[in-house]
Amino acid sequence: MKQNKRQIQKETTRKLILQTAYEVYSKKGFSATTNMIAKEAQISHGNIFVHFPTVENLQICLLEQFGIDINEQLHEMSENNNSLEDILYAHIEVLIRHQDFYKRLVSEGSSLPEQTKYVYISIQSSVSFHLSQVIETYQKKGKIKMLPMHFIFNTWLGLIHYYLSNQDLFAPDGSVLNRYKKELVSNFINLLEI
Amino acid sequence: MKTCISCGMPIVKLEDYPLNDETKDYCIHCARPDGSMQSFEEKKESMAVFIMKTQGFDNLVAHNAAKELMRKQPAWESYFDIADK
Numbered sequence: 001m002k003q004n005k006r007q008i009q010k011e012t013t014r015k016l017i018l019q020t021a022y023e024v025y026s027k028k029g030f031s032a033t034t035n036m037i038a039k040e041a042q043i044s045h046g047n048i049f050v051h052f053p054t055v056e057n058l059q060i061c062l063l064e065q066f067g068i069d070i071n072e073q074l075h076e077m078s079e080n081n082n083s084l085e086d087i088l089y090a091h092i093e094v095l096i097r098h099q100d101f102y103k104r105l106v107s108e109g110s111s112l113p114e115q116t117k118y119v120y121i122s123i124q125s126s127v128s129f130h131l132s133q134v135i136e137t138y139q140k141k142g143k144i145k146m147l148p149m150h151f152i153f154n155t156w157l158g159l160i161h162y163y164l165s166n167q168d169l170f171a172p173d174g175s176v177l178n179r180y181k182k183e184l185v186s187n188f189i190n191l192l193e194i
Numbered sequence: 195m196k197t198c199i200s201c202g203m204p205i206v207k208l209e210d211y212p213l214n215d216e217t218k219d220y221c222i223h224c225a226r227p228d229g230s231m232q233s234f235e236e237k238k239e240s241m242a243v244f245i246m247k248t249q250g251f252d253n254l255v256a257h258n259a260a261k262e263l264m265r266k267q268p269a270w271e272s273y274f275d276i277a278d279k
Contacts, residue, residue, distance in 0.1 A: 064266070068202075075204045118262040121245070122202075125263070128248035129203075150250030 014051045016041050021062050026100035030059065030108045056113040063112070063119040066101065070094060071126040078130045084144075084192075087134050088156070088185045091127055095160065096177045103164045128153045144192040156188060199269040200224035200237055220269065234273050238264060 020041035024032045034055055038045040052058035077090035095102050105112075109120055131153055138144045160177070163184070167176040177184075196205040198221040205221050208214050212225030220231050223240075232240065241260035245251055251259065264270045 072204060118259055121259045122263050124249060125245060132248045149248050153248055154250060
């Protein structure tokens, strides 16, 4: 019983560290220190390393959890949605929920540990899975151009990432995806339609 | 909600199960036509092909990514335990 209580406490602290790291990295970028995270979480600096032996380990665990959350949310939102418009909106809505963190991931991803690259691929694979199912159906019905799936997906992702990376130019108040989602979705579909 | 032990995809609808068999812990995309689960090599290959088709990655990168994505899944734990030793 005593041990269970300790285990619960351990798990709670672990979650607190991950949630705080998510918030701190979203605001300050991945160069933020573990000292900043500890201060924000109101725990001792050493406590972080009880749960995560290294900064790399913390970042990998955080990214893995982020990947799981994104995949689940996307799956949930695209459930029973069969139109291309629905899938594209579902993708944008999930990104809006995590906009600051995702933007950091896109712009600073190359500075993160090698293993996080695979989490990033996993996230994009989940998106491309949902999108490819709809695209293939539309292509079979002759509703959209017979462009290769990867080209359609990379064009969509490139568009989203360009707007996110240049948020200060498109929406200085920070709500770039919210502000442009209708325009992005409708014009992307127009480009594909026959 | 169940999660596929082979690829990690959420299994929600009846159609997500192989041959609509809800007793299975893996999804339709990880099953062979007869409903049995794909082998490690079969899954790695199908996942790499999927990554190349939908994201256009280099062949070697796609195969490495497929292997790394499988590393996290319960179905392949023992494979990596042996491979890492």
